[in-house]
Amino acid sequence: MLQERRYLIALGIAFLIAVLAPFLASPNPDGLESTAEKFESAQDKELELVSSPFPDYTIPGIEGSASEVAAMLIGTALIFILSFGAAKALTKAG
Amino acid sequence: MHIPDGFIPLSQAVIYTIVAIAFIAHSIKWAREEFHEVPLFATLAAGIFAIQALNIPIPWGTSGHMTGGVLAAILLGSPWAGVFLLTLVLVVQALFFADGGITVLGANILNMGVISSFVGYYIYVALRGRIGIASASFIGAWLGLVTAALATAVELAIAGTFPLREGLLFMGLYHMVIGLVAEGTLTALVVTTVLKVSPDMLPVKAREVV
Numbered sequence: 001m002l003q004e005r006r007y008l009i010a011l012g013i014a015f016l017i018a019v020l021a022p023f024l025a026s027p028n029p030d031g032l033e034s035t036a037e038k039f040e041s042a043q044d045k046e047l048e049l050v051s052s053p054f055p056d057y058t059i060p061g062i063e064g065s066a067s068e069v070a071a072m073l074i075g076t077a078l079i080f081i082l083s084f085g086a087a088k089a090l091t092k093a094g
Numbered sequence: 095m096h097i098p099d100g101f102i103p104l105s106q107a108v109i110y111t112i113v114a115i116a117f118i119a120h121s122i123k124w125a126r127e128e129f130h131e132v133p134l135f136a137t138l139a140a141g142i143f144a145i146q147a148l149n150i151p152i153p154w155g156t157s158g159h160m161t162g163g164v165l166a167a168i169l170l171g172s173p174w175a176g177v178f179l180l181t182l183v184l185v186v187q188a189l190f191f192a193d194g195g196i197t198v199l200g201a202n203i204l205n206m207g208v209i210s211s212f213v214g215y216y217i218y219v220a221l222r223g224r225i226g227i228a229s230a231s232f233i234g235a236w237l238g239l240v241t242a243a244l245a246t247a248v249e250l251a252i253a254g255t256f257p258l259r260e261g262l263l264f265m266g267l268y269h270m271v272i273g274l275v276a277e278g279t280l281t282a283l284v285v286t287t288v289l290k291v292s293p294d295m296l297p298v299k300a301r302e303v304v
Contacts, residue, residue: 006292007133014141021147026157030149031243031268032095034156035256038264042255047100052192057147072147075191079143083182084136090125091132 011080018076022057022068095161095246095269096187097202099195102253110249111200117208118181124174131170134295138166139179146183150276158272161206161242164214164235165281169288171299176211177203201249205242214238214281222303227289228282235281236273243269 029037036042054060054071062070102110129135142162149157162183163176184202187193194202218234225233247265251258256265293301 003133003292003295006295007137010137011140014137014144017141017148018144021144025147025159026149026151028149028151028155028157030095031156031158031265031272032097032246034154034268035247035261035264036101038260039256041257042101042250045100045255046098047195048192049099049196050189050192052190054190055192057191057193071191072144075186076140076144078190079183079186080136080140082186083139083179084132086182087125087129087132087135090122091130 014080015073015076018072019069021072022065095158095202095205095243095265096184096194097198097205097246097250099197101195101250101255102198102201104197106249106253107197107201110198110204114181114200114203114208117177118203121174121178121181124172125178128172129170129175131295131297135166135170135175135179138162138169139182142166142179143183143186145280146187150272152268152271152275154268156268158268158276160276160280161210161239162281163207163211164218164231164238164277165284167211167215168218168231168234168281168285169296169300171297173211173215176215177207180207180211201246205246205249209245210238210242212238213241227303228286231285232278232282236270236278239273239277240266240269 057071058067059071145160145162149159151157163180166179167173167176181203184194184199184207188196188199214234214237217237218230221230221233243265244262247256247261250256251261288295
């Protein structure tokens, strides 16, 4: 199989994970959050210094799962374009 | 294990940022001199961003996700690939998704990008000739994640946010399980699959077995 086709399949898998993640991901706190919950010294310490366009992988103003799916699709596309661009620029420079 | 803003005082966060910048600068140097697989890198970055949103439940009401630095390092044949890729992912997560703080971005890059990638990659390289690629990538990714979690616990203890002993205990325990069910398993699965179906996509260095 051509490399191009295999990359398309791999990228398709990445986008599939992105679309499914909002439905499949565990809502439980992660390892660091669970650890923080145990200690008085970690309470009320978290700050929100900047307002993100897609806080917690949602798009403000859109309701429900569509909001999370759209945010994941935007994020995955953004990372692909950004890393492709950065890698291309650097390898060309070298 | 994305540290949020506020968990590390600015004076300490600055130090982690400076150290992280030194590693990022070297990863850029690596990319300029030794790196050619642009489509592989970008595809991996997209996949790692997506899989980081897929939290897998573990016991004790907790969850965790793959971080991907070791996978990138193994497939691109250098720990610097993990540093470079995780830097891009963590910057986008912090700026656009409020996942991980801005002031602690350096600490997060140091833990998940640098420490995890280096520990995991060199364990993989040391073991692959003896126990095979599947087991070596599993153990490398697992221990890379656990080491990064312990480093995070130490940083948060210095910051006065976690007590040292209990912080190490819980961060270590949770990430030992997350490393088994997510990081280790998925890294071994992707590495063995890519080596089997698409070895020509990988740099020569990533195809060596011993």
